[in-house]
Amino acid sequence: MLEYANRMKNLTASEIRELLKVADRPEVLSFAGGLPAAELFPIKEMAAAGASVLKNNGEKALQYSTTEGFLPLREWVAKRENKRIGTELTADNILITHGSQQALDLVGKLLINKDDVVLCESPTYLAALNVFKTFEGRMIEVQTDQDGMIVSDLERILATTANVKLIYVIPTFQNPSGKTWSFERKKQILAVADRYDIAVIEDAPYEELRYSGEFTLPMFSISENANVIRTGSFSKVLCPGLRIVWICAEAKVIEKLVLIKQNTDLQCNTLTQMQIAEFVRTNDLDAHIAHLIHTYRIRRDAAISAIENYFPKTIQYTQPEGGLFIWVELPEKINATDLLQKSLKRHVAFVSGESFYAEQPKYNTMRLNFSCMDEEKINAGFKILGELIMEELKNE
Amino acid sequence: MLEYANRMKNLTASEIRELLKVADRPEVLSFAGGLPAAELFPIKEMAAAGASVLKNNGEKALQYSTTEGFLPLREWVAKRENKRIGTELTADNILITHGSQQALDLVGKLLINKDDVVLCESPTYLAALNVFKTFEGRMIEVQTDQDGMIVSDLERILATTANVKLIYVIPTFQNPSGKTWSFERKKQILAVADRYDIAVIEDAPYEELRYSGEFTLPMFSISENANVIRTGSFSKVLCPGLRIVWICAEAKVIEKLVLIKQNTDLQCNTLTQMQIAEFVRTNDLDAHIAHLIHTYRIRRDAAISAIENYFPKTIQYTQPEGGLFIWVELPEKINATDLLQKSLKRHVAFVSGESFYAEQPKYNTMRLNFSCMDEEKINAGFKILGELIMEELKNE
Numbered sequence: 001m002l003e004y005a006n007r008m009k010n011l012t013a014s015e016i017r018e019l020l021k022v023a024d025r026p027e028v029l030s031f032a033g034g035l036p037a038a039e040l041f042p043i044k045e046m047a048a049a050g051a052s053v054l055k056n057n058g059e060k061a062l063q064y065s066t067t068e069g070f071l072p073l074r075e076w077v078a079k080r081e082n083k084r085i086g087t088e089l090t091a092d093n094i095l096i097t098h099g100s101q102q103a104l105d106l107v108g109k110l111l112i113n114k115d116d117v118v119l120c121e122s123p124t125y126l127a128a129l130n131v132f133k134t135f136e137g138r139m140i141e142v143q144t145d146q147d148g149m150i151v152s153d154l155e156r157i158l159a160t161t162a163n164v165k166l167i168y169v170i171p172t173f174q175n176p177s178g179k180t181w182s183f184e185r186k187k188q189i190l191a192v193a194d195r196y197d198i199a200v201i202e203d204a205p206y207e208e209l210r211y212s213g214e215f216t217l218p219m220f221s222i223s224e225n226a227n228v229i230r231t232g233s234f235s236k237v238l239c240p241g242l243r244i245v246w247i248c249a250e251a252k253v254i255e256k257l258v259l260i261k262q263n264t265d266l267q268c269n270t271l272t273q274m275q276i277a278e279f280v281r282t283n284d285l286d287a288h289i290a291h292l293i294h295t296y297r298i299r300r301d302a303a304i305s306a307i308e309n310y311f312p313k314t315i316q317y318t319q320p321e322g323g324l325f326i327w328v329e330l331p332e333k334i335n336a337t338d339l340l341q342k343s344l345k346r347h348v349a350f351v352s353g354e355s356f357y358a359e360q361p362k363y364n365t366m367r368l369n370f371s372c373m374d375e376e377k378i379n380a381g382f383k384i385l386g387e388l389i390m391e392e393l394k395n396e
Numbered sequence: 397m398l399e400y401a402n403r404m405k406n407l408t409a410s411e412i413r414e415l416l417k418v419a420d421r422p423e424v425l426s427f428a429g430g431l432p433a434a435e436l437f438p439i440k441e442m443a444a445a446g447a448s449v450l451k452n453n454g455e456k457a458l459q460y461s462t463t464e465g466f467l468p469l470r471e472w473v474a475k476r477e478n479k480r481i482g483t484e485l486t487a488d489n490i491l492i493t494h495g496s497q498q499a500l501d502l503v504g505k506l507l508i509n510k511d512d513v514v515l516c517e518s519p520t521y522l523a524a525l526n527v528f529k530t531f532e533g534r535m536i537e538v539q540t541d542q543d544g545m546i547v548s549d550l551e552r553i554l555a556t557t558a559n560v561k562l563i564y565v566i567p568t569f570q571n572p573s574g575k576t577w578s579f580e581r582k583k584q585i586l587a588v589a590d591r592y593d594i595a596v597i598e599d600a601p602y603e604e605l606r607y608s609g610e611f612t613l614p615m616f617s618i619s620e621n622a623n624v625i626r627t628g629s630f631s632k633v634l635c636p637g638l639r640i641v642w643i644c645a646e647a648k649v650i651e652k653l654v655l656i657k658q659n660t661d662l663q664c665n666t667l668t669q670m671q672i673a674e675f676v677r678t679n680d681l682d683a684h685i686a687h688l689i690h691t692y693r694i695r696r697d698a699a700i701s702a703i704e705n706y707f708p709k710t711i712q713y714t715q716p717e718g719g720l721f722i723w724v725e726l727p728e729k730i731n732a733t734d735l736l737q738k739s740l741k742r743h744v745a746f747v748s749g750e751s752f753y754a755e756q757p758k759y760n761t762m763r764l765n766f767s768c769m770d771e772e773k774i775n776a777g778f779k780i781l782g783e784l785i786m787e788e789l790k791n792e
Binding site: 001041047061064165239270 | 404443
């Protein structure tokens with residue numbers, strides 16, 4: 001009978017994840033996952049890139065390689081970030097990781113001692129943050145408004161809480177809320193983090209999927225010291241199954257993270273890194289993203305219309321400028337997990353919002369993904385959700 | 397200025413790894429790495445498998461998938477293990493991981509609290525074990541003879557040491573020593589581990605690469621309780637760049653490891669898992685392994701001959717029945733890291749043995765890999781090493 005480590009007490013299977021196992025069935029209209037639209041994956045181009053790498057460089061592609069990641073890919077990422085967000089990065093500022101979850105695992109190992117505190121938005125992408133539970137860290141929520149974390153709430157927590165090690169934020173098209181921070185708020189929160197000398201993790205997987213509104217520079221670009229660690233990802237702009245993500249940070253922080261990755265999984269998949277490097281060399285990623293944006297914008301608009309048409313007027317919802325999610329606050333008396341159980345019976349899935357709170361869940365909230373179903377299905381599924389919400393209201 | 401976690405004190409860059417950075421240059425005869433022979437990789441077949449997966453199942457291959465791993469691959473692994481090692485595993489006993497290093501990272505997270513003790517062979521594959529440093533575990537060496545860990549030394553340590561959580565062993569063609577445990581010794585060590593109720597990690601990446609001698613059942617097969625966790629790997633029998641490894645364990649342990657992996661990197665690469673599943677479905681892996689064995693046996697024999705021909709008679713060395721490594725003990729006065737610096741000047745690389753000791757290094761030891769250079773290069777490189785050792789002896 002094995003005796004497990006103390007950290008295992010923090011790790012439990014998610015009930016909502018269990019509920020949602022049926023959401024994979026083909027008859028289910030699912031707005032639950034954070035899945036990109038599979039029909040938009042550049043399958044042929046990715047196949048061509050893989051074939052080319054194996055034909056021209058097969059021995060290298062199947063052999064061990066460096067922990068830092070495939071150098072041409074790191075150089076490409078650095079250049080692209082520089083162009084997009086006005087930085088002056090080189091490959092030394094980039095570490096390739098196996099998914100965003102691993103990026104957080106490595107950062108957790110770098111920074112978190114037992115009982116250290118991680119601050120996060122309320123709501124936040126808790127599934128990502130659960131990583132820090134492995135290091136027996138403690139999550140505390142900072143309240144948010146439409147512009148991002150509320151400065152006074154952050155100040156209050158920092159003034160009264162010991163061992164705050166980092167602030168985790170998704171400032172652009174946040175998961176789950178769909179919200180985007182204002183530029184002013186990014187500067188204000190950074191100023192507070194700087195004053196307390198606390199690391200900021202800026203998770204930016206959705207940033208390039210903008211359907212409306214204006215781009216503003218990310219926190220990583222405007223930070224005046226080196227305490228911001230940024231993650232970027234091919235998962236949402238290309239495909240998630242290949243698990244290729246990058247961390248941007250000061251070179252000396254990257255060096256430490258490389259040491260950690262050596263002791264975590266040694267290196268990312270060599271072939272996959274070379275395949276993605278070949279894909280971006282031989283294809284126009286910007287054109288591909290423009291194509292994604294075109295489709296996702298239509299779906300976002302269809303989702304917003306369906307909410308307007310079918311949901312009661314007493315709800316609140318975000319109108320995201322990009323990303324994959326709309327966040328809905330139902331009348332307080334409705335429990336969204338109960339609603340989910342009912343909607344699954346009618347073959348419609350979503351994620352109830354309670355999963356996204358580190359401390360005090362709002363049980364009347366729901367996250368609706370609009371990227372992986374077409375307009376017709378969005379309309380049909382949201383119609384059912386609207387009916388179920390109306391029924392719940394009548395039952396009160 | 398970021399404040400790092402306490403565990404970072406344990407993680408330092410390896411000086412020998414730094415020395416060996418030059419070993420990648422094409423002019424160097426390298427016996428340093430644990431690299432399989434790249435010219436034997438089934439590149440065309442792997443390319444065909446990847447092309448087929450993307451053509452027939454591209455959307456699935458590029459999308460998110462389950463943490464447990466691709467079900468047909470887990471089923472294939474279970475069946476193959478059952479046939480090879482007489483177990484009765486199902487897919488529920490198999491978790492696919494991103495390399496052996498990750499298998500150990502997950503096991504470390506499952507079992508190791510700060511200051512817990514991990515027992516290992518002396519010498520052992522310390523690079524793998526460094527994982528446990530991340531969890532602030534402490535490594536203690538158990539002395540070994542030609543048959544494996546010495547039972548009385550294990551008993552002595554267990555009787556006098558608190559918080560021993562696991563025993564890490566590579567019983568077959570061990571890295572670095574090339575030794576293989578006797579069947580009797582496996583049973584004896586298991587009996588002690590059972591008595592103290594301690595987990596045993598049986599790392600078995602080389603097991604299928606046998607060039608001579610008799611196969612005996614691994615510890616996982618003969619254990620009477622469920623405390624053995626086994627890892628197996630495609631890295632040495634197929635290719636390491638794809639990072640596909642598996643853990644075999646009791647289903648309830650796999651469930652815990654799945655929870656941990658969810659919070660570590662979510663899942664392995666979907667495409668890669670499907671590609672390997674397609675490869676083993678459409679190719680004869682046994683025939684491929686037979687081909688590897690044929691070549692590696694010639695190289696092992698060439699390496700042993702070269703040692704006999706060029707090294708002084710005062711050294712000791714293992715005659716491995718399989719795997720990738722020969723272990724040499726030089727006369728005590730020779731420091732193998734000094735020798736390495738001299739041999740690198742003559743474009744010959746190996747790993748000095750001090751890297752493989754958790755406690756008391758033997759500085760007069762060296763690990764020689766024989767898998768990734770052909771006979772001619774082995775002969776030429778070992779001749780230079782022999783000359784350098786002879787020179788060192790004269791200088792004494």
